[in-house]
Amino acid sequence: MSLTLAKAASLLLEHHLLNEIITPQGWTLNADGITDAHASFTHITYDTRSVRKGTLLVCKGRFKPEFLDGLDDKGLAAYVSQTDYSAYTDAPGLIVTDARKALSLLSAEFYGRPQDGLTLIGITGTKGKTTTAYLTQAALNAYSGGRCALFSSVDLCLDGHDMIPSKLTTPESLDAFRMMREAVDNGMRYLVMEVSSQAYKVERVYGLTFDVGAFLNISPDHISAIEHPTFEDYLRCKRQLAYHSRALVLNADSAHADLVREDAAAANIPVTDFALRVDKGDTSTAAWQASPVDETRNTFRFTHNGDPVTELSLSLPGDFNYANALAAMALAHAAGVPCDSPAFSAMEPVKVPGRMELFGSEDSGTVAIVDYAHNYASVTSLLDFVEHRYAGRSPRITLVAGSAGNKALDRRREIVEAAQHRIARFVFTAEDTDTEPYLDICNEMLGNVTDEHVDASVIVDRVAAITDAIANAQSHDGLDVVLLIGKGDERWIKDMNRHVAYEGDDRVAERLLHASKE
Template identity: 30%
Template sequence: MIVADLINDVPMAKNGSGIPERLKTAEITSVTCDSRQVASGSLFIAVTGHAADGHSYIRQSLEKGAAAVIAEHIPCDLAAEDAKRIILVTDSRKATAAIASTFYGHPSKELTLVGITGTNGKTTITWILESIFKAAGQAVGVIGTVNIRYPGKTLDNPITTPDAVSLQRTLSEMKAAGVSHVLMEVSSHSLDQFRVDGCEFDAAVFTNLSQDHLDYHNTMEEYFGSKQRLFTDYLGPKTPSVINVDDGYGKRLADTLETPVIRVSHTEKTDITATGIKDDITGLCGTLDFKGARLQLNSALTGRFNLENILCAAGAAFALGLAPDEIVRGIDRLTRVPGRLEKLDTPLNRHIFVDYAHTPDALASILRTLSGRAPARLITVFGCGGDRDK
């Protein structure tokens, strides 16, 4: 693909001269914002990050054979001849997402893409939805905290939502592998940094909001504002949102959206709700109500928060056209979610759970859940990774 086609829709910097004529027809073999991955024919995008500035690696990238560079400014110590291979843009972060989507052929347009955001529950909801869609015969891909996975491949994922280039490449590879439905955890960082620009979502889910990432967002309002962007900036006028209105921020979000909203709750009558719930150490059972269609719920997952996760997943599947009986069948088939109140098989006469709770709200919720269901005393072992708050 040539440079002119790649950056056709990218806003140019006002102090630049557009695309140098000699670069317009340059063939690009790869796109990257990581100078270590630059090879002959690459398009290197210099992004100013929190730990490093990509503009400091422009010379190195050109020496490694980059055909062109996208940047917001030209380093003052760069040779004049090298400067001729730089295209100045207004925002290199936004440019990264737009260019990556174009380079990989806008893969999300041919996928059913569900974005899930919120402080807690994102990972569990992807696992529930994966089970639902698999039970309905769909080929499913997942991009999330635990890993990136699709039929025939499982990859480590160092961050919840990958950078824009990795994300578009992954979506392209999933499409090529025959995946039809992709479930993606969408972090507040990724929304704030425009990583999901270029993604066309078919549904979006809001789980809840509680204290987390205030080292990055400073205030809860900033944190909420980042999450809110998934619903206000990335959804089409007819694209459904599924929102947990048992959460205060969720209710606030649902009341302000002008796009279609499916409200879910286990405390009040909404579009999808749960009644007659029995919740003990072995799991959940009761009735799911899909706008009047009532079906039996059976799940190996336990706890009120997992009931909310089930409702969110059921809402997303329902919004995308699955029948209620298909949805409850998929929920029933899921027996565990790694690291999410995951019950371990053990020959001991004990109930042992593993959970990656890393926020005050999540840890408190898990302790409340287990203390109210434990047949004997509750023993807790926990650690704190740090750098999650002020």
């Protein structure tokens, strides 16, 4: 784990990123004549607050030159930037064409290329990434004796068993390589990670090749001025996984699956496809398939190339979770788990915090379901699950929902469109926002309700909204189902760029219904 100025310059030149090195003595491409060019950096960061003696600082994003004030005295050894900051520091500057790409390459090198010691599994898609990641980790952990790490939007696991909260779906590159190093040092042999479209758009996984990648599905999402300007841009970023994997697992039923196959063929990447088959009339040539054993859809039979592999009864309800399990099985197999391994049964007890958690009971007349559903596709899948699970009961459905501020603006309309003809009541409430007021977002969603038969109201306080929805549900005869979407088990709400403590949808539901999870 030794990175020097000379090695950094050589690496950046190799990847056609280095413009020049600027020092008080002049401009050059040859680092050998620079003082301390072969001294190892002791620290690498993109946060000026953590600079100490021997630090390599990468200036990315909305960096301001005044951030460099006083850093020479703290021991700044060199900086990497797309801009010359020699007027603000005497430290050598590696001037590059793309600071984010440079950050990823240099971070990997600083931490000794930990990815080379891991079998990397990358998962992308509009929905199902987190659940598929958890299920894949469970199978690989069972197969390897607990040696599988996890990067997910909910939790991180660097030792095969202890979970810590995550901040991003895909970590910033420096943080990812630092945690990979920790995972390798902990004896991990596998790493399962979610790969978001933003990860490719802002180069968080630049230079990284996955041993196995999975493309689960695609539908419009994350379209906004600060995410993806168009669906084409969103899909193009998702498709990059096909070019940066050694093997690809593909949902045969995904929209644009043929285009992803073309991507893989262009990159000479082998593809293994999977398909969930719920209707008896369905036919498929997909290598991996799963179908329900009976009409309850509580147990599915999994096959590979027509041969039986196993039957699973998941703790996570819903057809879509069996599709996630099928993807996980195909991924684990591509990573080396044989079809006859008992490791696949480790997926059965898996639960994902904040996803498809059921509270209350049918006998009490009120059930609450907590889930991270947040767009048209996931809300539709959730309502399909409710209709199938409670078939014959004709449940009265209430949806408690908000939408993220400043981004994914189409969700505010799509959530309403997915639900309004299938439910009895909307309660619009706070979710996360950077600068938009909660009330404005809720009122925009309210304005998208066109079905005169559905009740709709705004209660901005999220706890009050859930309390009202459950109390209203309990006042009716028959079965009421309250869907609490978007926040899951998160213990905060983002309000004007501040994280404000929040009880969590799961805890509110459990407290109000005086019941544990089903």
